[in-house]
Amino acid sequence: MTTSKVVFNNILRFFFLILIQVLILNNIYLGGFINPYFYVYFILLLPYETPGGLLLLLSFLVGAGVDIFTNTLGLNTSACLAMAYARPHIISLISTGPDSLMGDSPSLKNQGLKWFLYYSISLILIHHFVLFYLEAFRFTEFFLTFIRIILSSIFTLVLVLISEYLFYPREK
Numbered sequence: 001m002t003t004s005k006v007v008f009n010n011i012l013r014f015f016f017l018i019l020i021q022v023l024i025l026n027n028i029y030l031g032g033f034i035n036p037y038f039y040v041y042f043i044l045l046l047p048y049e050t051p052g053g054l055l056l057l058l059s060f061l062v063g064a065g066v067d068i069f070t071n072t073l074g075l076n077t078s079a080c081l082a083m084a085y086a087r088p089h090i091i092s093l094i095s096t097g098p099d100s101l102m103g104d105s106p107s108l109k110n111q112g113l114k115w116f117l118y119y120s121i122s123l124i125l126i127h128h129f130v131l132f133y134l135e136a137f138r139f140t141e142f143f144l145t146f147i148r149i150i151l152s153s154i155f156t157l158v159l160v161l162i163s164e165y166l167f168y169p170r171e172k
Contacts, residue, residue, distance in 0.1 A: 006047060006104065014062060017042045022069040034151045038159045039066055039076075040127050043083055044120060047105040052088065059084035072135075079131035086126050094118045108164040120160055121153070128153045 021039040028036060042062050046055060063080030067073065094115060095101055103110030106119055128149045136145045 010042075010046065010058075013042055013045065014058075014065075018062065018065045018069070021066055026070055030155075033148050034155050035148070036152065036155045036159055037076075037124075037128065037131070038156060038163075040080070040083060040124060040156065041160050041163060043080060043087065044123060044160065045105050045107065046087075048091070048101055049104075055084045055087065056081060075131055075134050078134055079127045082130040083123050083127040087123060090119060090122045094122075108161070116164070117157075120157055124153050124156050124160070125149070128156070 017039045021037070025036045025038055028034075039062055043055075043059050046058065050058070059080040060077055063077035064074075066076040070076070091101070091106070101111075106116065108116045111119070132145050132149050132152070
């Protein structure tokens with residue numbers, strides 16, 4: 001894929017995911033415990049070769065975009081920056097070498113289910129851990145917040161996997 005096409009696709013994905021998050025998903029509260037944060041999909045799908053500074057900048061922008069529309073004063077931005085900081089480390093931990101990173105960016109199609117699950121679960125949990133504990137900002141609700149993290153992470157992961165199967169189908 002050409003560089004201009006990758007940039008264009010990521011710009012579209014950036015705006016689309018922020019719109020989906022603030023217009024639809026932020027209005028879903030299932031029992032007060034499940035809050036889907038699908039916008040993290042943008043960070044998950046950034047190309048492998050994205051330089052660290054650009055990765056942090058893009059993560060800052062997507063988090064700030066959600067914060068602006070939801071009045072959360074940097075909570076999403078902080079969680080996105082933590083996720084972006086951990087991303088290269090997670091990729092190096094779960095990859096067997098540079099040859100194991102197939103394609104331009106992480107995806108179910110390029111890496112397979114097992115690799116993509118490890119990758120997605122790790123980064124989504126990091127994001128949700130930072131987001132929910134900063135939101136609670138006390139340890140008196142530690143276990144209640146932990147349950148929210150797990151349930152919301154599962155729901156977010158399901159949305160990511162559905163998107164992977166719908167928009168990036170595997171070739172037969």
